[in-house]
Amino acid sequence: MGQSLRELANKRGIYIGAAVNVDLLAKDREYKGLLQKEFNMVVPENVMKWKHIRPDKNTFSFEKADELVAFAEGNKMVVRGHTLVWGTEMPDWFVQLNSEEMYKSLEEHINKVAGRYKKKIYAWDVINEALTDEGEFNNDCLTRTIGPKYLELSLKLARETDPNAKLFWNEWGADCLNKRSDKFYELVKELLSKKIPLDGVGFQMHTGLGRPKTTTPLPDVENVRKNFERFEKLGLEIHITEMDVQIQDGQGSWNERLDQEADFYRDILKMTLDISNFKAIVLWGVNDKYSWISNWLTHNEDAPLLFDKNNKPKPAYFAIKEVLEKGK
Ligand code: G3I
Numbered sequence: 001m002g003q004s005l006r007e008l009a010n011k012r013g014i015y016i017g018a019a020v021n022v023d024l025l026a027k028d029r030e031y032k033g034l035l036q037k038e039f040n041m042v043v044p045e046n047v048m049k050w051k052h053i054r055p056d057k058n059t060f061s062f063e064k065a066d067e068l069v070a071f072a073e074g075n076k077m078v079v080r081g082h083t084l085v086w087g088t089e090m091p092d093w094f095v096q097l098n099s100e101e102m103y104k105s106l107e108e109h110i111n112k113v114a115g116r117y118k119k120k121i122y123a124w125d126v127i128n129e130a131l132t133d134e135g136e137f138n139n140d141c142l143t144r145t146i147g148p149k150y151l152e153l154s155l156k157l158a159r160e161t162d163p164n165a166k167l168f169w170n171e172w173g174a175d176c177l178n179k180r181s182d183k184f185y186e187l188v189k190e191l192l193s194k195k196i197p198l199d200g201v202g203f204q205m206h207t208g209l210g211r212p213k214t215t216t217p218l219p220d221v222e223n224v225r226k227n228f229e230r231f232e233k234l235g236l237e238i239h240i241t242e243m244d245v246q247i248q249d250g251q252g253s254w255n256e257r258l259d260q261e262a263d264f265y266r267d268i269l270k271m272t273l274d275i276s277n278f279k280a281i282v283l284w285g286v287n288d289k290y291s292w293i294s295n296w297l298t299h300n301e302d303a304p305l306l307f308d309k310n311n312k313p314k315p316a317y318f319a320i321k322e323v324l325e326k327g328k
Helices: 005-012 023-027 029-038 063-074 099-116 141-145 150-161 179-193 221-233 254-272 292-297 315-326
Strands: 015-020 041-044 078-085 123-128 166-171 200-203 206-208 237-246 278-283
Touching (some): 005 015, 005 315, 015 078, 023 029, 023 063, 078 166, 078 237, 099 150, 123 150, 123 237, 150 166, 150 179, 166 179, 221 237
Parallel strands (some): 015 278, 041 078, 200 237
């Protein structure tokens, strides 16, 4: 197969990453082998989230996250830490706190978690999914109890704890120009004007052919370009953080859909080559077998990633490879 994606990405000075199910590192040798060979960045799909690292108020459980960080170190990969704060996924005990207690808990959490992995994390998703499709703040416990200033408080705490990590705000459904990305842009500009530490923005890019019921339809690539360009002008690093392309709602035979999927991966990556601050493209999983789409979200057969259920490279893999190899 020639050079791996990882080797080609290294030459371009960008990262190609995958969300990792840590349990599979010990259970599935092929999965682990693909990660080692093809990717130079990893993200814990779940094990750095509050519900996993913090089973209850007084317990921190770092075992799985440690395992992933050690795996990355051993294989010369960088880690995107995911995620320090996610308003809609905080544990029940946290949701019930008052404003002062909540801030104290955030402080304790960020100090402990970002502190433990100090100098080992390339970028932290400090904030995850703060906004709605309409460009409002999510009605989550943080917005309700602390208010929108939880954004800047969290970013400051993260910077104080690990000054080396790049600090990101990672947003769902803000890939192209829309109400959510407009608000995202406005708020990011405001944070920067107030000198709040923020180094980058993550565009998740969960999408799909046809009219997927659970994610946004394929965005127009030129529209995504316009969106990325405005954030680029703010000097922020830009990552695609969670890409997957559902094909279950597409048109045509399965093979035709795999080709359409490949075209989208190709076009998006080509476009990013024009964005000077673009540094990483991360797939939300390694192969189709374990993707959250079929296993958790829709429970339907799908094929959203670069490798199929048997770890064989798909047309999407070759499309990405071609762009990394040849450029535009
Ligand atoms: O492992 C248990 C299983 O034992 C149990 O039977 C089953 C019942 O529902 O749940 C299984 O765990 C689920 C796990 O996914 C399986 O992978 C959890 O309930 C479920 O909460 C978890 O969902 C994760 C979701 O975030 C919520 O945290 C997905 O794996 C993960 O892919 C998804 O990732 C998010 C990003 O963090 C942020 N952006 C969107 C993206 C997709 O939702």
